[in-house]
Amino acid sequence: MKIVTFDFEEHGDERGILISLEENHNIPFNIRRCYFMYNTQPGVSRGFHAHKTLRQVLICVKGSCRVLLDDGEEKQLVTLDRPNKGLYIASDTWRVMQDFSEDAVLMVLADQLYDESDYIRDYDAFLRHIGKKPERDA
Ligand code: T46
Numbered sequence: 001m002k003i004v005t006f007d008f009e010e011h012g013d014e015r016g017i018l019i020s021l022e023e024n025h026n027i028p029f030n031i032r033r034c035y036f037m038y039n040t041q042p043g044v045s046r047g048f049h050a051h052k053t054l055r056q057v058l059i060c061v062k063g064s065c066r067v068l069l070d071d072g073e074e075k076q077l078v079t080l081d082r083p084n085k086g087l088y089i090a091s092d093t094w095r096v097m098q099d100f101s102e103d104a105v106l107m108v109l110a111d112q113l114y115d116e117s118d119y120i121r122d123y124d125a126f127l128r129h130i131g132k133k134p135e136r137d138a
Pocket of ligand 1: 037
């Protein structure tokens with residue numbers, strides 16, 4: 001699986017650092033929604049779903065977390081621990097966000113509005129959706 005990450009340009013001066021995110025520039029789609037999660041409780045993992053069409057970029061703007069990506073062939077764990085790093089997640093990718101630091105703020109930019117019908121929340125259904133046989137069907 002090819003993991004796509006971005007190193008956003010930092011505009012730094014004696015006052016500090018500023019990062020600008022622009023659709024179809026350093027974010028590879030039209031940004032239609034932004035959401036973020038924080039105060040994630042110790043030991044909590046989130047996600048456990050794939051999207052049929054949604055594309056997103058995840059940025060841990062404070063603290064750190066790890067994201068497990070699974071395309072049905074292989075799994076990879078990506079660490080997000082700096083605000084200038086973005087992780088692109090294509091559709092048809094199972095994701096789990098985990099190992100949140102106490103201070104983590106995970107921001108997500110998405111190319112579509114919230115639509116529950118775009119979620120695949122069952123792992124076997126995800127495998128079938130991408131044309132793979134769940135083990136229990138084998
Ligand atoms: C994803 C990962 C990275 C809304 O009302 N609007 C929204 O835009 C979103 C994202 C969520 N919600 C509601 C739906 C649930 O009642 O917020 C609640 C928590 O959502 P969910 O359990 O889906 O959150 P995560 O952290 O498991 O997943 C989220 C996104 O939903 C998902 O698209 O890829 O972050």
